[in-house]
Amino acid sequence: MTLPDHILQQVEAFAKKKGLSAAEKKKLIKAVEQWIEEEAKAEYWEDVGLVAAESMGEPATQATLRTFHFAGAAEVSVSSGVDRMLEIADALHKIQTPSMTIYLVEPYNKDEEKARAFALSIQETVLTDVARISEDYFAKEIRIEFDEKALQERGLSQDAVIKKIEARAKKKGDLAGNVYVLSFADSQISLEKLRKLRMALEKLHISGVKGIRFAVVTKEGDEYIVRTSGTNLKAVLKLKEVDHTRTISNDIHEIAEVLGIEAARYMIIEELKKAYGDMEVDLRHFSLLADLLTHDGYYEAVGRTGVAGKKGSVFARAAFEETGKHLTEAALWGEVEHLKGVVENLIVGLPVKVGTGRVKLLMRLGE
Numbered sequence: 001m002t003l004p005d006h007i008l009q010q011v012e013a014f015a016k017k018k019g020l021s022a023a024e025k026k027k028l029i030k031a032v033e034q035w036i037e038e039e040a041k042a043e044y045w046e047d048v049g050l051v052a053a054e055s056m057g058e059p060a061t062q063a064t065l066r067t068f069h070f071a072g073a074a075e076v077s078v079s080s081g082v083d084r085m086l087e088i089a090d091a092l093h094k095i096q097t098p099s100m101t102i103y104l105v106e107p108y109n110k111d112e113e114k115a116r117a118f119a120l121s122i123q124e125t126v127l128t129d130v131a132r133i134s135e136d137y138f139a140k141e142i143r144i145e146f147d148e149k150a151l152q153e154r155g156l157s158q159d160a161v162i163k164k165i166e167a168r169a170k171k172k173g174d175l176a177g178n179v180y181v182l183s184f185a186d187s188q189i190s191l192e193k194l195r196k197l198r199m200a201l202e203k204l205h206i207s208g209v210k211g212i213r214f215a216v217v218t219k220e221g222d223e224y225i226v227r228t229s230g231t232n233l234k235a236v237l238k239l240k241e242v243d244h245t246r247t248i249s250n251d252i253h254e255i256a257e258v259l260g261i262e263a264a265r266y267m268i269i270e271e272l273k274k275a276y277g278d279m280e281v282d283l284r285h286f287s288l289l290a291d292l293l294t295h296d297g298y299y300e301a302v303g304r305t306g307v308a309g310k311k312g313s314v315f316a317r318a319a320f321e322e323t324g325k326h327l328t329e330a331a332l333w334g335e336v337e338h339l340k341g342v343v344e345n346l347i348v349g350l351p352v353k354v355g356t357g358r359v360k361l362l363m364r365l366g367e
Contacts (some may be wrong), residue, residue: 124205126203210232
C-alpha cells in the first residue's frame, strides 16, 4: 500500500529528527504500512459515524471559549474552540472573525518594508477612517473634516479623496483648509435624501481591498506573510505580489466559491484541527465530517436545514428538531419508515444494525 501524504510527511520528519539512514527509514515506512494494514482499518460493519461523533464530541465538551491573537496586533484575531467548531458545523455564512493568511512572492516575502507597504495597500479605507462627517439640516450642508495624520498614514491625498466624494455625490463642493463642504441650499433635495447621502458617504470606499479591515505583517520561518482581519480571497488572488498557491481564507463558503468544493473540504479539516488545538482527535474523524458537509457538491450545515433535514428516515429527522412537523408531513405524504439507521431503531427499541447488531446466529438444536 502507499502511505497517505500527511503520514508520509510525519515519517519523513521523524526520520530526519532521529537521523535515520535510508535503510532504517525504509524499514520504518514498512512498519507503518503494516500497522495501518492490520490495526488502523475499520472493522466490517463498524459504525464509524458514531465513533467519529464521540471522538469529536467528548473533547469539545471540555473545550473552553478561547481567542488567539497574533503577536503585536490585537485587532487580528480568529475564533477558536467551541465557537469555531459551531461555525463550521452550522456552515455559517457570516463568521465572527473572518481572516486571511496571505503569502507573498519574492521580493515582497523577503523585504519587511515591501511587505508592510503591501499590507497597507490592501487595507480597506472608507471615508470615516480619514475624515469626520457631519450635517447641517437647516443649511442643507454636509461637512467633511479631513484628518491629515490619517491621510498621511494611509498614503492618501485630499485631492484623491475629494474626487471620490464628488463622484458619489454627483456634485462639487468647496474646500476651506481641511474642511470640505457639500452645499445643497440651492436645490430641492429633501432632508431624507440628504441623510441617505451622508450615510452613503460614511461607507464610501476610498482605497484598498473591500472587506479587509486590517492587515499586519508577521514572520513565518524565513519569510514575511500578511495576516488580515476580514477577507476577500477573489480580489487578493489577482494581485501580483500574492503567492496564489498558498494564500488561504478561513471563510469556507468563500473558499468553495473561489477555489471549489474540494478546497472547501480540505479547509474544513484544517480549520477543525486548529479549533481542537492540542486535543487529540483522529484525522479520519475530521475527514468523515468534512465529507458529510460537502458530499452534495456544496458546503451545507449539519442541522435541520442541511444534512439532518435531508435524511431519508422519518424518525431520524423527527428526533433532531421539529418533531411534530416531520411526523405530520410524513403522515400526509404516506412515507414509510424502514428502520435502517441507528436513531430510528433506538426509538422503537430494536437492536441497532451496526457492529454486533448486524450478526445473526442460528443454533442447531439436538434431537
